[in-house]
Amino acid sequence: MKTIIEPFKIKSVEPIRFTTKEERIKLIKDAGYNxxxxxxxxxxxxxxxxxxxxxxxxxxxxxxxxxxxxxAGSKSFYRFExxxxxxxxxxxxxxxxxxxxxxxxxxxxxxxxGKFIPNNTHFDTTRANVEFTGAEAVDLLNxxxxxxxxxxxxxxxxxxxxxxxxxxxxxxxxxxxxMITVTNNSGGGQPVSMQNIKDVKQVCKKFDIPLFIDAxxxxxxxxxxxxxxxxxxxxxxxxxxxxxxxxxxxxxxxAKKDALVNIGGFLALNDENIAQQCxxxxxxxxxxxxxxxxxxxxxxxxxxxxxxxxxxxxxxxxIRSIEYLGEKLVASGVPIIEPPGGHAIYLDAKRFLPxxxxxxxxxxxxxxxxxxxxxxxxxxxxxxxxxxxDDNGKLIPPPMELVxxxxxxxxxxxxxxxYVFEIILEVFNKRKALKGYKIVYEAPMLRHFxxxxxxxx
Ligand code: F0G
Numbered sequence: 001m002k003t004i005i006e007p008f009k010i011k012s013v014e015p016i017r018f019t020t021k022e023e024r025i026k027l028i029k030d031a032g033y034n035x036x037x038x039x040x041x042x043x044x045x046x047x048x049x050x051x052x053x054x055x056x057x058x059x060x061x062x063x064x065x066x067x068x069x070x071x072a073g074s075k076s077f078y079r080f081e082x083x084x085x086x087x088x089x090x091x092x093x094x095x096x097x098x099x100x101x102x103x104x105x106x107x108x109x110x111x112x113x114g115k116f117i118p119n120n121t122h123f124d125t126t127r128a129n130v131e132f133t134g135a136e137a138v139d140l141l142n143x144x145x146x147x148x149x150x151x152x153x154x155x156x157x158x159x160x161x162x163x164x165x166x167x168x169x170x171x172x173x174x175x176x177x178x179m180i181t182v183t184n185n186s187g188g189g190q191p192v193s194m195q196n197i198k199d200v201k202q203v204c205k206k207f208d209i210p211l212f213i214d215a216x217x218x219x220x221x222x223x224x225x226x227x228x229x230x231x232x233x234x235x236x237x238x239x240x241x242x243x244x245x246x247x248x249x250x251x252x253x254x255a256k257k258d259a260l261v262n263i264g265g266f267l268a269l270n271d272e273n274i275a276q277q278c279x280x281x282x283x284x285x286x287x288x289x290x291x292x293x294x295x296x297x298x299x300x301x302x303x304x305x306x307x308x309x310x311x312x313x314x315x316x317x318x319i320r321s322i323e324y325l326g327e328k329l330v331a332s333g334v335p336i337i338e339p340p341g342g343h344a345i346y347l348d349a350k351r352f353l354p355x356x357x358x359x360x361x362x363x364x365x366x367x368x369x370x371x372x373x374x375x376x377x378x379x380x381x382x383x384x385x386x387x388x389x390d391d392n393g394k395l396i397p398p399p400m401e402l403v404x405x406x407x408x409x410x411x412x413x414x415x416x417x418x419y420v421f422e423i424i425l426e427v428f429n430k431r432k433a434l435k436g437y438k439i440v441y442e443a444p445m446l447r448h449f450x451x452x453x454x455x456x457x
Pocket of ligand 1: 126185214254256
């Protein structure tokens with residue numbers, strides 16, 4: 001097979017700044033060994049997130065100029081609405097400034113104390129927005145999805161049997177909606193199969209519970225279905241996406257992922273009554289219903305991005321570029337979540353650093369070392385992000401200790417990725433010399449953003 005190339009030419013470039021290892025040792029120390037505290041200008045390759053970090057196309061930039069900034073009834077809104085409707089088939093399309101704003105509005109309307117929201121795995125903002133209303137967020141991931149070393153095609157699937165048992169135990173009246181996140185970001189960017197979406201829908205239908213899709217990475221998920229699920233290889237990604245959404249009664253979306261923009265999102269749904277309540281809240285917190293929290297030009301860029309994301313040459317390159325890095329790491333014995341997901345590589349810090357216990361944050365040790373060694377910024381997804389304390393102040397670690405290297409869309413080339421591989425390998429080869437960290441400051445909520453660490457010497 002020939003090399004799968006980047007399906008674009010580069011028209012505008014942004015220089016990246018090189019630093020020395022000595023400088024980085026000081027910079028990460030000054031940042032309290034927390035990469036969120038680094039100045040982005042001191043980062044060579046930034047794999048902190050794939051969210052809002054995409055390179056926009058020349059057509060999206062042209063759309064920015066063409067955007068209609070009318071307060072009400074902007075033509076850019078109608079283009080945006082039409083595009084979202086074409087893909088999702090959903091009736092009421094509500095623009096928001098990003099994904100969590102859609103979540104906030106939706107759960108303010110349907111959530112509340114005594115309510116439960118099942119999901120394959122809630123993303124942290126989704127969980128936070130559910131729980132902020134007093135409701136409970138429940139993850140019902142299938143068993144394979146919990147084991148980094150098990151290779152399976154659709155490790156993002158929801159456990160349908162557990163869902164049914166959960167509904168019976170909890171009572172359908174306490175479950176305002178069921179969610180499914182495609183791809184499953186917190187579980188490794190793993191895809192969800194069409195069969196699973198259908199099965200989940202069937203259970204929801206039986207109990208008359210609406211199904212919502214967290215659609216941030218819907219196109220990457222649709223492409224996995226095309227490649228891996230029998231019966232879909234000859235369908236277009238648009239047709240597959242349309243089928244996915246045909247089982248949904250609503251969706252939330254962060255356009256900062258699969259709409260290839262730097263800001264944007266939406267809430268889409270079929271229920272007129274809930275849509276009306278959401279719009280009323282939107283006016284209070286985001287803006288008039290034909291712009292949400294966005295400028296007209298942003299809506300134009302989202303509409304264009306949603307068309308470009310469905311280009312199968314793009315998706316082939318996108319999924320292949322993650323797989324390429326994953327294959328190289330696996331061939332060198334570096335432990336990762338296998339197979340690689342759609343937007344990131346997740347290093348398995350437990351197997352990478354078996355000598356560092358969860359209490360000393362093995363993921364954070366890798367994150368710091370990747371920065372010191374090569375100027376690469378990644379993020380810990382383990383005991384720093386999700387660790388809780390018991391009554392005696394002892395850490396309760398989450399099931400997995402991971403380091404996420406999220407790949408921004410259309411930003412880095414194959415040689416950047418080769419360099420990332422070389423640095424990971426260098427860190428892996430000296431893993432026995434790595435030391436753990438302790439927390440010296442933490443905030444009461446979402447501590448990973450601002451925590452300060454010190455190395456254990
Ligand atoms: N749902 C999923 C699955 C996400 O991955 C994100 C964001 C959101 C909702 C919230 O969207 O950021 O636009 O408010 N994920 C980013 C990440 C932040 O780095 O994975 P948002």
